[in-house]
Amino acid sequence: MSGQEQLYIKEAFEQNWIAPLGPNVDNFEREVAMYTGTEDAAAVSSGTAAIHLALRLLGVESGDTVFCSSLTFIASANPILYQGAEPVFIDSEPDTWNMSPDALERALSEAERLPKAVIVVNLYGQSAKMDEIMSICDRYGVSVIEDAAESLGAEYKGKKSGSFGKYGIFSFNGNKIITTSGGGMLVSNDTEALRKARFLATQARDPAPHYQHSEQGYNYRMSNILAGIGRAQLEVLEERVAARRAVFNRYFSAFNEIEGFTFMPEMDGTKHNRWLTTLIIEAEKVGFTPAELINRLAEHNIEARPVWKPLHLQPLFKNVKYYPHTEEDSVSEKLFEKGICLPSGSNLTIEQQEKVIFIIKEIISK
Numbered sequence: 345m346s347g348q349e350q351l352y353i354k355e356a357f358e359q360n361w362i363a364p365l366g367p368n369v370d371n372f373e374r375e376v377a378m379y380t381g382t383e384d385a386a387a388v389s390s391g392t393a394a395i396h397l398a399l400r401l402l403g404v405e406s407g408d409t410v411f412c413s414s415l416t417f418i419a420s421a422n423p424i425l426y427q428g429a430e431p432v433f434i435d436s437e438p439d440t441w442n443m444s445p446d447a448l449e450r451a452l453s454e455a456e457r458l459p460k461a462v463i464v465v466n467l468y469g470q471s472a473k474m475d476e477i478m479s480i481c482d483r484y485g486v487s488v489i490e491d492a493a494e495s496l497g498a499e500y501k502g503k504k505s506g507s508f509g510k511y512g513i514f515s516f517n518g519n520k521i522i523t524t525s526g527g528g529m530l531v532s533n534d535t536e537a538l539r540k541a542r543f544l545a546t547q548a549r550d551p552a553p554h555y556q557h558s559e560q561g562y563n564y565r566m567s568n569i570l571a572g573i574g575r576a577q578l579e580v581l582e583e584r585v586a587a588r589r590a591v592f593n594r595y596f597s598a599f600n601e602i603e604g605f606t607f608m609p610e611m612d613g614t615k616h617n618r619w620l621t622t623l624i625i626e627a628e629k630v631g632f633t634p635a636e637l638i639n640r641l642a643e644h645n646i647e648a649r650p651v652w653k654p655l656h657l658q659p660l661f662k663n664v665k666y667y668p669h670t671e672e673d674s675v676s677e678k679l680f681e682k683g684i685c686l687p688s689g690s691n692l693t694i695e696q697q698e699k700v701i702f703i704i705k706e707i708i709s710k
């Protein structure tokens with residue numbers, strides 16, 4: 345927390361405007377839309393809810409397919425199942441670790457029926473190759489949902505991450521770069537669609553005094569208290585991005601020279617928010633696997649984690665179609681096998697980080 349959150353919460357209490365909705369929600373929506381350079385934003389209870397609403401707005405239903413990045417957190421794809429639709433997973437490419445335009449093109453060209461949507465994830469705060477992906481999807485007339493849950497504050501060619509697709513989504517879950525404890529945002533230039541999103545998110549109540557409903561809705565809106573936290577958090581977003589990038593830079597200086605350590609790239613023309621510092625470790629070269637390093641760090645009460653397990657490898661999705669980067673090369677599988685996320689919190693002190701670096705250096709030297 346930044347400390348300013350209490351101000352907005354206090355205001356809400358003084359106005360006795362706790363829930364549902366209220367002025368903090370309206371302001372938070374406006375501020376996020378301004379920040380991302382989109383026409384409109386709808387505050388919701390989670391990033392997952394925002395993805396679900398985007399799928400609903402695009403008319404995804406049973407019998408449809410939706411393409412989705414494979415290397416991501418399960419929340420990117422679960423809403424496809426909520427709609428009874430079928431996911432198809434698309435591999436990563438090496439420059440950004442995000443959706444491979446080649447695999448996407450192949451999947452679209454081979455599709456019996458075009459997908460209703462493509463969910464593109466900006467992993468760990470690095471934007472996907474949005475120019476290529478948007479141009480392919482435009483050519484096929486398929487809408488893009490940009491899962492920017494991890495990339496708030498990142499940029500692609502001077503524009504904010506999350507502002508490229510028909511819909512963009514952000515998460516304010518506790519682990520993200522800024523948080524409302526739990527929450528999300530759906531952004532778009534289509535204000536009419538976001539009006540519909542707000543309607544669906546408040547139980548799809550028709551404009552009648554007697555609680556009438558013609559469509560299935562959800563209880564997905566953000567409370568006025570949490571939006572107050574979000575407003576104060578948004579004020580420190582740039583600081584948080586700077587802090588995360590500084591953490592990355594310190595790891596980079598320490599280990600860039602190590603043969604067998606390769607950091608997740610920051611593609612030219614993009615600004616990575618470095619939500620998590622991630623790298624690849626080649627066990628043949630350094631003599632230990634990422635899993636062994638995670639265990640060694642854990643002995644010192646330091647938490648490091650593996651890279652997301654690709655969704656096409658998840659038991660939940662065992663019969664789902666998957667398009668690798670090339671016929672011979674599955675990039676996400678390699679990233680899963682060799683990748684590691686190092687401690688990257690915005691509040692990590694230099695001393696704490698030096699301790700992590702010292703211990704890793706010790707492991708390398710042995």
Ligand SMILES: *Cc1c(COP(=O)(O)O)cnc(C)c1O
Nearest residue numbers: 390391392417419420493515517
């Ligand atoms: C966190 C996350 C989400 C979901 O956000 P919640 O607010 O936790 O529902 C979706 N996609 C990705 C890539 C995420 O990291």
